[in-house]
Amino acid sequence: MANDRVQDVVLFGATGFTGALTAEYLARNVPADTRWALAGRNHAKLEALRTKLAEITPACAELPLLHADVTDAASLRAVAAATKVVITTVGPYLQYGEPLVAACAETGTDYVDLTGEAEFVDRMYLAHDARARETGARLVHACGFDSIPHDLGVFYTVKQLPDDAPIKIDGYLRAGATFSGGTFNTALNALARMAPAARVAKQRAAQEPRPAKRKVHTPLGTPHRIPASTSWAVPLPTIDPQVIGHSAAALEQYGPDFTYRHFAAVKHLPVLAAGAVGFGALFTAAQIPPVRKALSNLRKPGDGPDAAKRAGSWFSVKFLAEGGGKRVVTQVSGGDPGYDETAKMLSESALCLAHDDLPTTSGQVTTAAAMGDALLARLITAGLKFETL
16 A cells, blocks of 8 residues: 555545435544545535534544545546545435446555445456455455444454364344434345345356365254244345355354354244245336336435434344354344444455555455454444354
């Protein structure tokens, strides 16, 4: 990483719902010597946000405001070249994300986002991993609720198991939270693009090197009663197992034969059945463009839960693990997953890349592979709970 950058961190998309929460977290928590800036295409909105941030921390009145527009590649390259790390909250990433990834890969600039779009991540690997490896850029996707609690939760769990025997881990997610318009629209788009996403995933699998003499499995799993519990588990087809699989492929401490399965935990079978019916209906609706458009208008991007709703939100992920004759149960938990905690995780990821002594990596990397123990320590200090039960 070049040492002559003007900024340590630049936040792109700061005036959006999650972007503004991320800006507020940074305003409250960046070290005094961190040089950071806001970037976007609407200068008036950036100025208004800067005024709000100055009410939190007066020094924010001097924050630089940088012009950046996803339709202007030169503006993105200029921003990337001026900083060590770029944070972006501008989604859906499949629609808007690639120009900034390309700019960071080209300029050797570290990049973090909060995408949960598996197709986008695979496309960015195919298009930009090789160049990022050449320039030294670290492209770290899914640095929010997708997928830090799961990726670092497994990383934390694996550290407690022997690394010379097969390891099996099941993750069970519980959450009580609401979602923004942007998240809802991203989910609709993903459901409408399952076939092209599968094709891109196959292309990546054919091109990506596999670990030598080690195996990594992330099967979907089947519904079942959770051991030592009255709750039920239903397979959760999110990006999280994919991220964990890439971490396992990159890190030998995950053992010679690693398996991870990902589930949502529900207390009652009727809830599981209702969820399955609801998912099926949403999937069907997403395949019909006029219906998908009508649904997308129900929740506009930029809309999100207010502070009171976020204050009552929560999540926990419990991991049941075994390896080398040892069994371990761990848990990661926190407050509002999609917004308050995501802003925290995204910000701390960027600060970790900008300031911490980290393993040497480049290209498209995961949070566990790129930041591991350093990010784990940061998040624990910031209030997320990682515990062995």
